[in-house]
Amino acid sequence: MTLLSLLLDNEENGKKLFLLGNEAIARGALEASVSVVTTYPGTPSSEIGDTLYDLHKEAGIKFQFSVNEKVAVETAFAASISGVRSLVFMKHVGLNVASDPFVTTAYTGTRAGMVVLTADDPSMYSSQNEQDNRHYAELAHIPMIEPSNPQEAKDFLVKAYEISEKYNIPVLFRTTTRVAHMRAPVALGKIEKEHVSVAQFVKDPERFVSLPSNALRLKEKLIEKISEIEKESDSYDLNRIERIGSGGIGIITSGASFNSVMDVVNEYALDADILKIGLSYPAPRDMISAFLSEHERVVVIEELDPYLENNVRITSQINGLKTIINGKIDGYFSYSHEFTPDTVAQSLSKIMGFPYTPIVAVKSVLPPRPPVLCPGCPHRATYYAVERAVKMMKVDPVYSSDIGCYSLGFYEPYREADTMISMGSSIGLANGFSLVSGRKVIAFIGDSTFYHSGIEPLINAYHYGLNMLVMILDNDVTAMTGQQPNPGSDTDTEVAPVKIEEIVRGIGISDIAIVDPYDTAVTLKAITSALRNDGISVIISRRECAILRDRKMQKNGKLQVYTVNQDKCGLCMNCVENFACPAIYIEDKRIKINPDLCDGCGVCSQVYVCPYRAIEVEHASI
Amino acid sequence: MPAFNIILTGEGGQGVVTAGTILSQTVMDSGYNVIMSELHGLSQRGGSITVEVRIGEIYGPISFKSKYNLLLGFEPIEAMRILEQISYPMDAVVNSEKISPIYLGIRDLEYPDVDAMLSNLPQCIRLRRIDASRIARDAGSVKATNIVMLGTALEASVPGLTLEGLENAIRSRFSGKLLQLNLDALHLAMGKMERELPG
Ligand code: SF4
Ligand code: SF4
Numbered sequence: 030m031t032l033l034s035l036l037l038d039n040e041e042n043g044k045k046l047f048l049l050g051n052e053a054i055a056r057g058a059l060e061a062s063v064s065v066v067t068t069y070p071g072t073p074s075s076e077i078g079d080t081l082y083d084l085h086k087e088a089g090i091k092f093q094f095s096v097n098e099k100v101a102v103e104t105a106f107a108a109s110i111s112g113v114r115s116l117v118f119m120k121h122v123g124l125n126v127a128s129d130p131f132v133t134t135a136y137t138g139t140r141a142g143m144v145v146l147t148a149d150d151p152s153m154y155s156s157q158n159e160q161d162n163r164h165y166a167e168l169a170h171i172p173m174i175e176p177s178n179p180q181e182a183k184d185f186l187v188k189a190y191e192i193s194e195k196y197n198i199p200v201l202f203r204t205t206t207r208v209a210h211m212r213a214p215v216a217l218g219k220i221e222k223e224h225v226s227v228a229q230f231v232k233d234p235e236r237f238v239s240l241p242s243n244a245l246r247l248k249e250k251l252i253e254k255i256s257e258i259e260k261e262s263d264s265y266d267l268n269r270i271e272r273i274g275s276g277g278i279g280i281i282t283s284g285a286s287f288n289s290v291m292d293v294v295n296e297y298a299l300d301a302d303i304l305k306i307g308l309s310y311p312a313p314r315d316m317i318s319a320f321l322s323e324h325e326r327v328v329v330i331e332e333l334d335p336y337l338e339n340n341v342r343i344t345s346q347i348n349g350l351k352t353i354i355n356g357k358i359d360g361y362f363s364y365s366h367e368f369t370p371d372t373v374a375q376s377l378s379k380i381m382g383f384p385y386t387p388i389v390a391v392k393s394v395l396p397p398r399p400p401v402l403c404p405g406c407p408h409r410a411t412y413y414a415v416e417r418a419v420k421m422m423k424v425d426p427v428y429s430s431d432i433g434c435y436s437l438g439f440y441e442p443y444r445e446a447d448t449m450i451s452m453g454s455s456i457g458l459a460n461g462f463s464l465v466s467g468r469k470v471i472a473f474i475g476d477s478t479f480y481h482s483g484i485e486p487l488i489n490a491y492h493y494g495l496n497m498l499v500m501i502l503d504n505d506v507t508a509m510t511g512q513q514p515n516p517g518s519d520t521d522t523e524v525a526p527v528k529i530e531e532i533v534r535g536i537g538i539s540d541i542a543i544v545d546p547y548d549t550a551v552t553l554k555a556i557t558s559a560l561r562n563d564g565i566s567v568i569i570s571r572r573e574c575a576i577l578r579d580r581k582m583q584k585n586g587k588l589q590v591y592t593v594n595q596d597k598c599g600l601c602m603n604c605v606e607n608f609a610c611p612a613i614y615i616e617d618k619r620i621k622i623n624p625d626l627c628d629g630c631g632v633c634s635q636v637y638v639c640p641y642r643a644i645e646v647e648h649a650s651i
Numbered sequence: 652m653p654a655f656n657i658i659l660t661g662e663g664g665q666g667v668v669t670a671g672t673i674l675s676q677t678v679m680d681s682g683y684n685v686i687m688s689e690l691h692g693l694s695q696r697g698g699s700i701t702v703e704v705r706i707g708e709i710y711g712p713i714s715f716k717s718k719y720n721l722l723l724g725f726e727p728i729e730a731m732r733i734l735e736q737i738s739y740p741m742d743a744v745v746n747s748e749k750i751s752p753i754y755l756g757i758r759d760l761e762y763p764d765v766d767a768m769l770s771n772l773p774q775c776i777r778l779r780r781i782d783a784s785r786i787a788r789d790a791g792s793v794k795a796t797n798i799v800m801l802g803t804a805l806e807a808s809v810p811g812l813t814l815e816g817l818e819n820a821i822r823s824r825f826s827g828k829l830l831q832l833n834l835d836a837l838h839l840a841m842g843k844m845e846r847e848l849p850g
Contacts (some may be wrong), residue, residue, distance in 0.1 A: 047672070047679050049689060154690055178686075178710070211712045212672065212687040214679055288711030295708075296715065369713045388716045388736070395732050395763060398662065398752040400698030434695055442757050509695070605756040611697050614751045625793050626664075626696075 033084050039220040046217065050209040051076035053179035054118075054146070057186030059088055060218045061142070063116045064226035065108035066092045067101035069481065070510035071120030072155040073209040074148035078118070079511055089224045094513050097452070097481040098123035102130045102145060109143035109199070110237065112228035114190060118146035118202075121162045126452065126482070131199075132169040136247040137237050138197040138254075141225070142190035145171075146202040148209050151285075151332045151367035157432070157451065159365055161333035166201045166310035170251050172258050173201040173310035174267060175284040179213045185307060187218065188265055192308075196254050201310070205332065207285040207367060259311035267307030268316055274301040278381060279324035281317065281341055283309050286330050289373045297374065297383050301328075312340035314347075321345055321352040328380055329356035332368050355380050399440060404612040405575035405628025408435040408502055410546035412443040413608050415471065415500065417637065418556035426469040426498075426560075427462050431455035431483075433475035434509045434574075435502050442609050445473070453482025456499055460486055463495035469560065470497040476529060477507040477515040484532060490565055491536050498559045499567045501529055504574040512577055533567050540566040547572055547630055549637040575628050582629070589629040590647045593620045597643035608638045654707035655810050656714035659800075660733050661725025662750050664696040666797030669824075670723070671702035674801055674812065677820040678706055681811030688712030697753070699729055706810050721807045723800045725783070726750050727765040740775040744803040746796065748784035779803065786843055787836050794829075795836035802840030814841065 035046055036056050048056070054077050058066065066085065068078045078094065085092035091108075095101035098119040105115035117127075124131065124147045131145060147165070150156040166173035174189050176182040182204060189200040235243055262268065273294060282290045283306040294301055304320045306313065321327055321344065329338040338356035345354060355361050361376045362368075371388060378385035402409045412435075419426060430436060430446035431454060439446035448458050455472040462470045474483045479501055490497060507513040514520045516527040533541050540562050542555040552570065559566035582588050593613075598620055604613050605620060610633055612626035622633075624647070634644040657674070661667045668689055675687045688703040705714055717739045724730020724745040734743065751762055772778055781803055787795040798821065805814060814837075821833050 045679075047676050047685070047687075206690070207688065207712055210689045212675060212689055213712075214684065285711070289713070291710040292715075295710075296718075370711065370715045374715070391735055393732065393735055395728050395735070395765075396752050396754050396760065398697070398699045398728065398754070400663065400695040401753055403696045406695075437695065441754070602759070606759065609753050609757055611753045613756070614753075615756055 033080070036080065037084055037087060039222075044217055045214045047212055048179050048215040049076055049212050050179045050182045050204060052080050053183040053215045054186055054204075055080035056215070056217060057183035058116050059220050060183070061114065061187045061190045062221045062224050063114045064090055064224050065105060065113050065115040066090055067095045067104045067115070067117045069095055069098045069101055069119055069123055070507050070513045071123050071148070072510055073150055073204070073206040074118045074120050074146065075510040075513070077146070078513065082513070089226060091226055094507070094515065096516055098127035099130060102127040102134070105143055105145075106130060106134050106139070106199070107230070109139040109141050110137070111230040112141050113225055114141045115143050116146065117144070118148070120156065121147050121149040121160055122156065122158065122451065123147070124162055124165055128165065131165070133239050134199050135169045135171045135251055136239055136244055138251075139193060139199050140197060142193035143199045144186065144189045144193060144202050145199055146204065149203060149205045149333070151205055154206055157449070159333060161336060162203055163309065163336040164334065170255050171199055171201045171310070172196075172255070172308065173203055174307060175203050175309050176208055176307065177284055177287045177305070178208060179211060179215045181307070182208060183215055184218070185267060188267065192258070192265065196258060198254055203284070205285050205367070207288075255311050259314065262308050262311065262313040263316065265308060268313050269305055269307075270320065271303040271305065273303065274299070276302065276323060277325055278302070279304060279320055279327040280330055281306065281320065281327060281337055282330045283307065283337060284332070286332050286368050286373070289368045289370045290330050292370045293374045293377060296370070299381060299383065301381070306337065309337065312337065312344075314340070314344045317341055317344045318348045318350070321348070321350050324352060326353040326355065328377065329354065330362065330368065330373060330377075334364065400437065401440070401611050402434060402437050403575045403628070404610050404626050405578065405630035406434070407504055407546045407570065407572035407575065408438065409608070409610065410549065410630075410632045411500065411502055411552065411570045412438050412445050413638070414546065414549055414552040415445060415556055416443065416607070418553055418560060422557055422560045424469050424560055426471045429455045429458045429462065429470055429472045431472070431474045431478050433478055433502070435473055435475055438473065442607050452478055453486060456483050456486035456490060459497045459499070460490050460493070460495055463490070463497050464493075472497055472499045474499065474501055475508070476501065476503040476505065476517050479529060480516045480527070487533070487538075488536055491538055495565060496563055497565055498556075499565070501567060501569045503529060503569050503571040506574050506577060508574040508576070512574060529569055538565055538567055540564065541569070543569045543571055545572055546570045547632055549632060549635045553637065575630065579628060590622070590624045590627045591629060591631060591634055591644050592622050592624070592647035594643045594645050595619060597641050599641040599643070601640065603640065604633050604638055604644070608633060652707055652810065654705055654709045654714070654718065656719045657704040657721045657723065657804070657809065658701060658714070658719050658733060659704070659723045659725070660699070660701045660729045662729060663698045663700045665725045666794065667700050667702050667725055670797035670801050671704050673817070673820045673824060674804065675704050677813070677816040678704070678809065678811040680820065681813070681816055683811040684708060686712050699732065701733070721804065721809065723804060725796065725800055727769065728752065728763065731765050731768050734772060734776065738773045738776065742777045742779070742807045744779045744781060744800065745769060746783040746800060747780050748782065781843070783840070786839050790836035790839045791832045795832050798833045798836040799840040802837045805841070
């Protein structure tokens with residue numbers, strides 16, 4: 030049985046599967062009879078979408094890869110207030126984009142259960158910042174649940190819908206990388222078969238039109254709801270105490286930190302009780318207060334910001350307690366990085382006085398191996414062409430980059446990223462650079478990112494007559510997060526692909542070229558001509574992601590491979606030093622191509638990359 | 652039972668995550684608790700990749716650095732990158748085949764002398780070199796390197812890991828040509844390991 034059929038199977042009730050946190054969440058959505066699912070792909074939340082996308086038809090779920098997180102939240106919210114359970118998920122920074130509707134949905138409240146899932150990324154394995162989205166719960170007055178492992182991720186999600194429907198409020202479900210990407214045995218529950226996916230919105234404008242006159246009343250009601258939830262927070266089995274110690278020391282923790290805490294407590298046989306908080310907003314102050322009174326010292330262990338610690342200190346102050354509280358505000362724990370058993374043991378040993386020898390990191394002499402653009406990646410060809418064109422034209426542009434695989438243009442040898450801030454910021458920042466300097470700006474933006482947040486800054490740039498070259502790298506998918514479709518994709522008959530060139534022309538921009546980056550000559554010509562233009566130019570560099578192309582080629586049995594003709598090679602090193610396809614390497618002072626890696630794109634064989642024309646097709650095979 | 656911690660490392664695209672999943676599934680099917688850390692989400696190929704598999708009554712996916720029992724290094728630089736940081740008693744199996752990071756070409760640098768570094772490891776690390784990529788090619792494709800590496804783990808007394816269990820996990824994951832390739836690679840690896848056993 031495939032994983033998907035196992036996930037769909039209700040007979041599997043009680044059986045254990047080895048699931049990724051994100052797969053467990055997908056199963057949780059099925060067990061909770063969620064009927065509308067929306068998302069914008071983002072690590073570490075992407076596999077929830079990949080899993081639910083693959084099984085949504087069979088499960089009777091309406092699924093959308095939305096154009097961005099804001100639209101995703103709005104779609105899910107409308108489903109909820111029409112009476113259909115919805116789930117919307119995104120990476121942590123996605124909630125910044127969605128925060129506008131998110132905050133106000135708490136005021137109006139929901140009808141059918143609605144869960145907004147945020148996947149935070151301590152240590153920034155694949156993110157531009159390390160923000161702690163627990164603050165959003167507090168900011169919006171939206172209850173928040175934090176699971177620690179795949180089993181809880183599934184079980185707590187089902188509970189999140191109970192809470193959402195009991196109080197008619199959205200619930201924020203917060204995972205982190207180490208929970209989302211942790212694989213562990215998960216015991217399945219029952220899939221409730223009653224899906225409601227078609228419903229009529231019952232009007233109630235006094236509630237759903239958040240004009241100030243309504244909103245003031247709604248705000249008061251919201252605060253009442255939150256204090257209700259706080260009073261009943263014990264009744265959901267989301268917070269629990271592990272009594273291991275003899276009462277001297279207590280540890281308060283949540284989420285992924287709980288796992289490291291338990292591994293440390295067990296490894297060092299520590300004398301400590303643990304209060305694990307699963308429903309962390311509203312913080313269970315009564316429970317915290319009782320736990321404080323029972324212990325002489327309480328240590329708060331949580332990743333990123335002192336969210337729980339603040340609550341613990343406030344609780345202590347309100348109740349006039351004398352318990353000693355340690356955490357990060359007094360300097361024991363760090364405000365950044367994920368917590369591993371080693372980092373927890375190191376800080377805790379200072380507080381509890383057990384022997385721990387920290388591992389001293391040695392300075393590595395080994396060469397780094399950052400992720401690289403795939404062999405055959407169209408972005409490499411685009412970056413290479415831009416580099417050549419800029420040299421030919423003797424210009425020194427500011428490179429304003431964006432979020433996607435092409436962010437890797439930051440690395441050598443391309444070095445074509447001077448800024449990268451947020452989704453769509455390539456064109457947004459180009460507006461500002463162009464406004465204050467006479468210098469040419471080249472903005473790089475992928476197709477998904479363009480649909481997500483690149484259109485508005487382009488409108489602004491055209492409106493104010495700014496000077497920039499916008500390179501739209503159109504590879505047909507949201508590649509970085511796993512080749513999810515986007516509004517440009519023609520995946521099936523139910524979607525209408527949106528053409529980027531029509532959007533650009535619709536704005537009024539006339540200097541627009543569409544090129545195939547695999548054709549270096551044509552691409553180069555288009556770039557040099559755009560660099561001569563003084564206004565706004567758009568080049569759509571269109572070629573599908575090499576991974577997609579690979580899959581198709583393999584199906585058709587047509588994978589060709591290139592090789593270096595040693596008799597012709599002039600050892601100029603251009604292909605290795607400036608083009609840098611990972612399939613090309615040096616061995617025994619000769620340039621070679623690794624046939625296991627070569628993707629057969631043929632760009633390296635063109636005269637602009639190999640002036641000696643030494644790179645040739647080796648063979649075409651399966 | 653104390654926890655048993657395995658760390659697998661290599662270059663993205665070498666099948667490190669798949670190997671970790673098959674290993675974990677085998678161990679879980681023998682009745683052990685197992686947790687795996689799986690850091691992925693970026694599609695691009697290449698780049699260092701590390702997966703941990705922890706067996707026993709543990710909570711989190713990351714081990715204490717001083718508590719690894721076994722390292723499976725799919726590529727010498729990547730194996731060394733981990734071994735640089737941890738010098739505690741453990742078994743280490745390292746594939747001999749080198750994959751040059753493109754960084755070296757761009758900077759016109761040589762592949763570092765990892766062989767020398769590996770032979771200078773502290774005594775407490777029991778090191779085995781194996782030509783896993785070549786064995787995989789002999790079995791039909793370099794794609795099976797990860798299965799060859801898993802085959803080597805059979806000698807490291809991993810709780811719950813048996814040849815039969817591995818075969819079953821491979822069978823439930825692959826079909827057709829790939830299944831045959833991977834089973835062949837596993838058996839070829841077993842044969843090689845026996846012959847290469849000291850004494
Ligand atoms: S996944 Fe696609 S877009 Fe991303 S680096 Fe690879 S080929 Fe390029
Ligand atoms: S054809 Fe050349 S550039 Fe394209 S993947 Fe093969 S070696 Fe790399």
